[in-house]
Amino acid sequence: MTNVLSSASRSNRTGRRERTLPPETRVTVAQLAEMLGRPKSFIYRHIKPRNGCEPIPHRKLDGQIVVVLSQAREWVRRHEILGAA
Secondary structure (H helix, E strand, O other), X not given: OOOOOOOOOOEOOOOOEOOOOOOOOEEEHXXXXXXXXXXXXXXXXXXXXXXXXXXXXXXXXXOEEEEEHHHHHHHHHHHOOOOXX
């Protein structure tokens, strides 16, 4: 999985530059899912603690689940498998 949450800006396939977001930025479940290229159900499934698996760190802001990008980046680093096919 490509780490799209990295703080460095880079070109995507269309040649556009991805926007660099500060680490303290809060994103919604839908935004995080889009950044990771996964469905929202993936995010919701990994937000809930289950059977000893570490959940994605999150909080509620005005009743909506949000994730701090620096915490999401760190979670991805700990859970991605490099070199997997």
